[in-house]
Amino acid sequence: DAKTTQPNSMESNEEEPVHLPCNHSTISGTDYIHWYRQLPSQGPEYVIHGLTSNVNNRMASLAIAEDRKSSTLILHRATLRDAAVYYCSLNSGNTPLVFGKGTRLSVIA
Amino acid sequence: DTEVTQTPKHLVMGMTNKKSLKCEQHMGHRAMYWYKQKAKKPPELMFVYSYEKLSINESVPSRFSPECPNSSLLNLHLHALQPEDSALYLCASSLVGAGGNYGYTFGSGTRLTVV
Numbered sequence: 432d433a434k435t436t437q438p439n440s441m442e443s444n445e446e447e448p449v450h451l452p453c454n455h456s457t458i459s460g461t462d463y464i465h466w467y468r469q470l471p472s473q474g475p476e477y478v479i480h481g482l483t484s485n486v487n488n489r490m491a492s493l494a495i496a497e498d499r500k501s502s503t504l505i506l507h508r509a510t511l512r513d514a515a516v517y518y519c520s521l522n523s524g525n526t527p528l529v530f531g532k533g534t535r536l537s538v539i540a
Numbered sequence: 541d542t543e544v545t546q547t548p549k550h551l552v553m554g555m556t557n558k559k560s561l562k563c564e565q566h567m568g569h570r571a572m573y574w575y576k577q578k579a580k581k582p583p584e585l586m587f588v589y590s591y592e593k594l595s596i597n598e599s600v601p602s603r604f605s606p607e608c609p610n611s612s613l614l615n616l617h618l619h620a621l622q623p624e625d626s627a628l629y630l631c632a633s634s635l636v637g638a639g640g641n642y643g644y645t646f647g648s649g650t651r652l653t654v655v
Binding site for chain 2: 461462463465467472473474475476477480482516518521522523524527528529530531532533
């Protein structure tokens with residue numbers, strides 16, 4: 432029972448920023464927001480997670496709305512290697528990770 | 541070592557065969573998971589092990605039998621599968637506790653074809 436909603440697909444030009452949205456209107460106070468991506472023929476790969484504050488790491492940035500009902504994964508400069516399915520999930524530790532349908536990102540050279 | 545290793549990478553088996561999928565990690569993670577992924581679909585949770593004990597079985601048919609012999613190993617025993625069981629089987633591991641303040645590490649999966 433996925434609790435997140437994402438667009439089915441998005442397209443970006445290479446070397447431009449990409450903003451991938453996720454809605455999670457039923458998020459609880461203990462839910463962390465997690466993002467994973469899955470490249471073709473590979474297992475999912477952890478990207479980033481956060482609770483309330485915006486987060487940055489070497490792969491991406493996570494912007495979390497003040498009411499926590501939505502978040503945005505930001506890839507600062509898309510490359511061809513970023514073409515993948517991106518999954519937004521909620522995880523409080525009480526239940527295991529459940530994947531929604533994800534967003535298929537295409538990157539155009 | 542920050543990897544989850546799954547073997548074999550590819551497996552073709554007949555409907556009367558018995559085979560096993562293997563998953564190994566040496567990150568000290570005490571939670572391990574099996575997911576099943578059909579083409580163009582998200583991964584679906586099958587089983588969860590916590591401290592080597594089965595904690596969640598998502599109503600998986602008995603022809604799939606998980607086993608966690610120690611904190612580093614997770615097996616999935618397969619018997620009398622059907623062609624519709626053909627899929628990518630993914631293993632993952634994570635820390636236990638600390639709420640959801642940790643990520644999962646996934647293996648690259650075993651591509652299973654049942655003929």
